[in-house]
Amino acid sequence: MRRPGQFKMVLLGESAVGKSSLALRFAKGQYQEHAESTIGAAFLTHTLQIDSDTSLKVELWDTAGQERYHSLAPMYYRGAQAALVVYDITNSESLRRAKMWVKELRQVNAGDMVIGLAGNKADLATGNKRQVDTREVAEYAEENSLIFMETSAKRGDNVTEIFMNVAKQVAAK
């Protein structure tokens, strides 16, 4: 089995769903309540210990606010072995957008790319802010071979976990 030392992973999803916050939480364990939207290309790396003899460096690309310019996307995800598509559980429109990204990635890369789907802002699930049903998305994820978890960049819930599961699947290829 090939043991790649590193892989490229892109973040995709509507603006303000928490892509940059997930990247910051994953790579630095930090969260900024009033983060400025990213200016310029954002690139973070973080090494994960997959098992006792395998570590994998994740080269994580953040969209730098270019998510509005869809024509730039192919350049951005070219060569990526993995993607994390993010939506916001309090915004059903953002799920619709996430599904469009999944469809595009599957069309471009056939079944090759490992895709994670993060339902972010899970800390807002209490109260009546939730717009997206977990079970429905879980079913959709199952049908489309996606690694699905609800995450909170704010609290840190499931952030390392979803990246780790994606990395493990990349390593197993």
Ligand code: GDP
């Ligand atoms: P991006 O445009 O997708 O990169 O989104 P950002 O990371 O810039 O986040 C957009 C806004 O959502 C910011 O005000 C963040 O503080 C907030 N945010 C991001 N992740 C979470 C989360 O897990 N929970 C909550 N409550 N807010 C979040």
Ligand code: MG
């Ligand atoms: Mg951002």
